[in-house]
Amino acid sequence: MALMPRRVKHRKSQRGRIKGQATRGNTVAYGEWGLQSLEPGHVTAQTIEACRIAANQYVRGEGRIYIRIFPTKSVTARPLETRMGKGKGDPDHWVAVVKPGTVLFELTGVSKEAAQLCFARVAHKLPVRVRLIGRRPTVG
Amino acid sequence: MSDATTLSAAKRERLGTAECRRLRREGMVPGNLYGHGEGAVSFKIGHDDVLKMVEDGHIAIDLDIDGKVDKALFKEVQWDTFGKHIVHVDLIRVDPNEKVEVEVPVEIKGEAPGVEEGGILDTQMHTLLVKCPVFKIPSAVVVRVGSLKMFDAIRVEDLNLDPDVEPQAPGDEVVVQVVEPRKIEEPDEEAADLEGVEPELVGESEEEQAAGEEVVANEEGGE
Numbered sequence: 377m378a379l380m381p382r383r384v385k386h387r388k389s390q391r392g393r394i395k396g397q398a399t400r401g402n403t404v405a406y407g408e409w410g411l412q413s414l415e416p417g418h419v420t421a422q423t424i425e426a427c428r429i430a431a432n433q434y435v436r437g438e439g440r441i442y443i444r445i446f447p448t449k450s451v452t453a454r455p456l457e458t459r460m461g462k463g464k465g466d467p468d469h470w471v472a473v474v475k476p477g478t479v480l481f482e483l484t485g486v487s488k489e490a491a492q493l494c495f496a497r498v499a500h501k502l503p504v505r506v507r508l509i510g511r512r513p514t515v516g
Numbered sequence: 517m518s519d520a521t522t523l524s525a526a527k528r529e530r531l532g533t534a535e536c537r538r539l540r541r542e543g544m545v546p547g548n549l550y551g552h553g554e555g556a557v558s559f560k561i562g563h564d565d566v567l568k569m570v571e572d573g574h575i576a577i578d579l580d581i582d583g584k585v586d587k588a589l590f591k592e593v594q595w596d597t598f599g600k601h602i603v604h605v606d607l608i609r610v611d612p613n614e615k616v617e618v619e620v621p622v623e624i625k626g627e628a629p630g631v632e633e634g635g636i637l638d639t640q641m642h643t644l645l646v647k648c649p650v651f652k653i654p655s656a657v658v659v660r661v662g663s664l665k666m667f668d669a670i671r672v673e674d675l676n677l678d679p680d681v682e683p684q685a686p687g688d689e690v691v692v693q694v695v696e697p698r699k700i701e702e703p704d705e706e707a708a709d710l711e712g713v714e715p716e717l718v719g720e721s722e723e724e725q726a727a728g729e730e731v732v733a734n735e736e737g738g739e
Contacts, residue, residue, distance in 0.1 A: 380715055381715045382715055382716065383715055383716045383717070383718055383721075384715045384716075384717060384718065385717070385718045386717075387714065387717065397597040398597055399597070402597055402598075402599070403599065408639070412598065412599075414598075436697075437634060437636075437697045438636065438697075439636060440636055440638065440697075440698070467714060476597065476598075477597035477598055484636075484638065484639065485631075485636040485637050485638065509598075509599060511642060512595065512599055513570050513571050513573060513621070514573070514619050514620070514621040514642075514643045515570050515573070515574070515575050515590035515593055515619075
């Protein structure tokens with residue numbers, strides 16, 4: 377089942393603009409390798425699910441995948457063949473708002489080469505350019 | 517043990533955001549040195565030098581600011597959004613013999629037999645907080661997983677550390693373990709067919725409505 381919030385305060389939201397870069401969620405926190413976005417964009421719940429399946433099919437039994445984004449924003453759409461007007465459409469799908477720098481997925485228990493191959497499959501499904509990153513060095 | 521390495525820096529006379537940005541454009545990194553009752557010193561340092569030092573895992577360094585050498589620890593390293601460039605460093609003065617608390621990276625060595633049995637090597641702790649004299653700070657805590665079978669775990673108390681290096685985490689905390697892979701849930705067709713289902717609105721559940729009515733009743737009763 378596609379991801380979406382259990383409870384929301386408002387059914388519909390304004391489209392908004394994605395400004396700036398990610399200042400949170402921009403490091404590898406749980407795994408050893410991460411897939412970092414280089415562009416702003418909206419990633420739909422369906423896309424996240426497709427990425428999860430693609431990654432799991434590759435790492436099956438070897439590593440573990442972490443999903444670091446969640447679709448919290450609803451996108452509305454108008455039914456087909458309806459005239460304009462009569463108010464805003466109904467919620468159609470859910471998206472995660474992604475800023476440049478956001479870590480989308482993480483992997484653990486696999487080598488760098490395996491992570492590269494796995495994330496290459498995932499990257500094909502994403503609407504943003506991405507790159508592979510590792511953990512930041514620890515000092516202090 | 518990490519080798520203290522010397523970094524050459526120059527004192528910063530002009531401070532402020534604009535000046536720091538200008539320094540970064542020139543390939544320098546602004547930084548501050550403080551601690552041990554002496555005043556804070558603002559300095560600038562070559563980006564590539566400090567990046568190499570950080571990537572090599574040197575925690576304790578000798579900082580040479582215009583000829584005055586201080587032993588210092590990295591207190592904080594600030595990175596840009598993409599984690600490529602260092603934008604600022606904070607260093608704290610230390611005495612070589614004093615005990616300090618530092619985060620040391622955990623390094624996994626070897627191949628776990630449990631992984632060949634079909635398990636996943638799950639690293640729970642990527643860094644370990646330790647207390648030790650400055651000159652004994654290890655560059656990494658090496659964890660050998662050569663004997664780790666399925667469902668086995670290496671805990672903090674099992675680590676082979678120098679007697680002067682005291683781990684600050686509880687002894688029973690897991691550092692690395694071999695776990696069974698999680699079963700991949702195949703999407704249930706009935707559950708997947710939820711087109712048009714919307715999340716519940718805050719304040720519209722029966723419990724919340726009942727709670728809201730009680731509040732209204734109490735307010736009316738109080739007047």
